[in-house]
Amino acid sequence: MSEFNIVGKSMPQLGSIEKVTGKALYTDDLQFDDLHYALILRSPYAHARIVSIDTSRAEALPGVKAVLTGCEYQKTFGVLPISYDETVLAVSKVRHVGEGVAAVAATTLEIAGEALKLIEVEYEELPGHFDPAAGIVPVENPVHDHGRNGSNIHKQVNLSFGDLQAAHSATLFEVSGQFEFPAVTHGFLEPHSAVARWSDSADELTIWSSTQVPFYLRRQLSRVFDLPLEKVRVIKPYVGGGFGGKSDPFPHEFVVAALAGKVRKPVKITFSREEVFISHHARHPSIIKMQLGADREGKFTYLDLDATINGGAFGSFGVVTTYYNGVLTQGPYRINNFRYQGRRIYTNLPPSGAMRGHGAVNTRFVKECLIDELAENMAIDPCDFRLANLLPEHTLTATQFRITSNGMKECIERVRRDSQWDARIGKLPYGHGLGVACSFFISGSALTINRDDPQSIVRTVREEDGRFTVYSGASDIGQGSDTVLAQVTAEVLGVDLDCIRVISADTGRCPIDIGSYSSRVTFMAGNAARLAALNLLQALEKGTGNVGVGEYESPKMGGDYKGAGAGLSPSYSFGASVVEVKVDTRTGFIKIVKVWLAHDCGKALNPQAVEGQIEGSVHMGLGQFLSEQLQFEGGRIANASFIDYKMILPTDLPEINAIIVESNDPEGPFGAKECGEGALHPVLPAAANAVYNACGLRLRKLPAAPDYVLSLLRHEHTPVGAKKP
Amino acid sequence: MSLPSFQLHMPHTVDQAISLAGSLKGDSAFVAGGTDLLVNAKEQLNCHKNLISLSGIGAMKEMSRFSIGAAVTIAELIRKGEILPPLLSKTARMVAGPALRESATVGGNLLLNGRCVYFNQSKLYRCSHGACMKAEGKACIAVAQTERCYAPFSGDLAAAFLVLNAEFELAGPEGERIVPACEFYVNDGIHANVLNSAELLVRVRLSEDAFDFNCDYRKLRPRSSIDFPEAGVAVAVKKTNERASELRVALTALGPAPSLAVLRDDQLEQAKARGLADTLWKQLSPSVLAVRNTSFSPTYRREMARLFIEQMLESLLA
Structure with missing residues (x-):
C-alpha cells in the first residue's frame, strides 16, 4: 500500500482528452x-x-x-x-x-x-561574423558595440577550484580531446x-x-x-x-x-x-576542449574544461548558458580540482539560447566520452569507474553546490543489471556494442533572474460547491504541470482529483510563477501548491477562511565567488543510461537497438508522465546524436524545414526502458525533483561509447551521420585495445 | 504560409484534361495528390494560375495486373499490390510515410519535380542567397558555370518500373503514345522527361515479362521513413534453367534522371569474369550526375549505390 492516495499514481494529464480530440484551443485557434x-x-x-x-x-x-x-x-x-x-x-x-x-x-x-x-x-x-573563434579579438564592425574591448565576446567566464597544478602531479592517467557540436532545434x-x-x-x-x-x-x-x-x-x-524555444x-x-x-x-x-x-534560440553550436585525469586508485584528480559557444546575434539566456557549460559538468562525480574557461561569442547567426538540458548537454557528452576513454586506459569497467567516483548524498561540490538526495548509485546499478551489462560487455561481436553514461541536472535555479521576483506563489480557494480551484502562474507547456499541481493539492486536501480545477499561466488571474524552464516547476510550483493546500486545510479546520496561499523560496546557499549563483539549485537530479548499438561498418549507419535509462526524479508524482519525459528525452538525445544539425551557409539556414532538418522519427526509435529511481528529496514536494531535462544528458554519450565498444571509433563531433562514421572507419587508426573486425 | 491563389479545374476524362491544358496555353499544371506540387507552390516555386485536378478521372485510378493508372495512390498500390510484381509494393512502402502515401500517386512519384537544397528553399532564402535557374534565377548554384540543372530526380518508383521494363502511356493534343520507361527520362533537372506541353501520363503498363524477375529495391536515406532517396537502387534478376539470364539494375536520385543498365545472356557471361557489379556500375556511371545538393555527399551517395548493387546481386543470385 502506498502512503499516498493520489501522488505516485499514473494518470492521464489534465487536458489530454481535449488535445487528442482536437478541442484544445492553441493560440492560433482563438477566435x-x-x-x-x-x-x-x-x-x-x-x-x-x-x-x-x-x-x-x-x-x-x-x-x-x-x-x-x-x-x-x-x-x-x-x-x-x-x-x-x-x-x-x-x-x-x-x-x-x-x-x-x-x-x-x-x-x-x-x-x-x-x-x-x-x-x-x-x-x-x-562583412558577416560567422566564426566564433575569430570573434575573440577586436574586430571591425562587431555584431554589437558592447562586446569586450571591441571584440564579439558577449560573456567570458573563468572559474578555478582546488589546485590544478598539484592535481597534475598526482595524476597517473590522463585523457583529452576537442569536440564540435552544431546547433540543434527544439522541434516543438x-x-x-x-x-x-x-x-x-x-x-x-x-x-x-x-x-x-x-x-x-x-x-x-x-x-x-x-x-x-x-x-x-x-x-x-x-x-x-517548448523545450526552451x-x-x-x-x-x-x-x-x-x-x-x-x-x-x-x-x-x-x-x-x-x-x-x-x-x-527559436537553438542549442548553442560549441567547440569544447577537455582534459581529465585520474590517480593510481582510479579517482578523478582534475577536470580542465574550455568551451567556446556560438551565441548568434543576441544575448538570450547566453550568460547562463556560458556558466552551465562549465559548472554543470562536474557532477555526479567528486572532482575537487576543476577549472573552467568559457566564452560566448556574438556572431551574425540567428540567436542561440536555451534548449532542453540547457548548456550542459554538449559538455556532458565530452566528459562522459572521456571518462569512457579513461576507464579503457585504466582497464576498469566504465560502470565500476563511475561508481568509484560518485558524489555522496548531502555534500558540497567543488563549486559549493549543495547536494541533497542522490540516487546516482542506484541508477547505474539498475541500467547495469537490466541491460545485462556484466554478462555482455566485451563479449559482443564486431559492430555490436554497449555504452554507459551518467547525468546531473538542476531542479530549477535557486536564484531568480530578476532578483525581486518570488519563485512561485500558488493560491488555492474553496469554492461554494465544496470544490477547489488552484491558481498558479506556472505554464503547462505539455509537460503536465497543471496535473502535478492538481495531484499535490488533492493529496494534501484528501479529495479526489476531479474536485480540483487548475487555472494557470494567466498573469491577470494567477499569482506569479517565473516560468517553465530549467526544470523548476514540479519542485518549486509543486512546493508552493503543497503549502497553499496545507494553509487552506488549516484555515478550513479552524474556520478562518476559504483561501490558502503558498509561496516557495529557495533556501540561501552557495559560495561567494563571482558566478556562484549559476548552476545553484535546491536539488539535483541524477541518471544513467546504457545504450546498445549495431554499426553497419559497410555503410556507416548506426542502429540504436535498445536504451535503458534510469532517472532519479526524487519521487515520481505521476509515474506515467515521468516515463514520458524519459522517452521524450531519449528521442531528442538520439536525434542530436544521430542526425540533427542546423546547416548554415553565409548566415542562412539551409535546412529550415522538417524534411531537411533530420529529426529522428518513431521508426528510428529503439525499445526504451524507462526506469524510475526515487531518492525522496527532503525538500521536494512529496520528495519530487526534476525529470524533464536531466534524462536527456546521458543518452548521447552512452550511444557514443557504445559505438566505440562496437567498432573502436571515438566520435569527436556530432551528429554521427553515416558518411562521417564511414570516413572514421576508413581513416582512423583503430585504438589499441579496441575490438577488431 | 498560404498557397498562392489558383483556379482549380475538375475534368472527368483524360480528353477533357488535355483539352483544358491546351486551352490554358501553358499556364497550367496537372495535379493529383499535390504532395509535391502544392508544397512547392507554398514556397512560390513553379506556380501556375490554373491547376487541373486528375482526381475526378476514374480511368486514371484503375489498376490491373498489367496496368496501373497514374492517379492510383501509393497506398492503394500497396493495398492491392498482390496482383502486381512484388517489387512495386516493396518499393512503394519506402516512399514517404503512411499519411503522405494516402494522397501521393504513382504518376506524381514518376513525375516528381527534381529536388535540390538550392531549389527547395523559401522565398527568404532565395532572396538572401539568390535564386537558382530552376526557380526564378539564372544560374545553377550547386555547380559553378554550368548550363544544366543538377536537381536529382528523387522518385523511388521509377527505379522499380525501369527494371520491370514498364511502358508509360501518354496522352496529349497530338494523340496517344507509348514510351518505354527507359526512354522517358532526360538528364536535365528542369525538363526531366519527354512529356510535351499539355501531355499527360495516363498509366503505366507492364508486360508478362515483368513477373519473371526476382527483384529488390534499396534506398539510402538519413532516416527510416519520410525522406526522399539520396540514392535508390532496384535490381531484377531473371533466371532461366536455374541460371541468371538477364540482370537489370536501375538507379534513382543520383542525377536529374533515373538510369538503367541491362546485361543479357552472352554479355552476362562475359561480365561475370570482370565482376558483375563493376560492369553494371561502368554502364550506369555516365548517367550518374550526383553533386553536392542533397543531405549526403555525392561521393558517399555513389559509393553506397555501388555497394547496394553488389550486396543485392549477391543475395538475388544466391
Missing part, C-alpha cells in the same frame, strides 16, 4: 472579432546597415491597417537583465538573416503578404503564435501567446510599452511544446502588441516553420 493579421518582413542579409525603409506603397494598399518599423520602439529587451539587447524590429542595422525589419497588419493574411512585397529597404551590407510541433489586443481606452494590453514564461513576457512588455505591470495581461493558451520574450510578441495598438483591433501572428527555425 476574435475583427482579427487582423501580421507578417514580418525579414532581412536577407546577415549583417547590414539599414540605409532607408520606404513603407509608403505598403501603407497605401487597401486592407493594410498599420505598418511598423524599428525606429518606433527602440527600447531593448531580453530575458536576462544583463542582456537586454534585442529590439522589437531592427533599428539601424540587421544582425542575422531573418531578423525583423518591418511588419504589417492587414485585414487578411494575403493582403499582409502582398504588403511586405511593397516595402522597400535599402541596405549597406557589412506548435509554431510560435501570439495575439494582442488593447482595451478601448488604449491603456491596457492583453496578449495571448504560446510561451513558457508569461511573467517575463509581461515584465518586458511593460518596459517596452511603458505600462504599469497591472496594465499588461499575458495569457498562455494550450501550448504544443519559447522561454524568452520574443520580438513577434512586441510586434503584434505594437500593431494592435495602431490598428485598435486584435492582431495575430503565427510563424511559419522557417520563422520558428530563425527565432
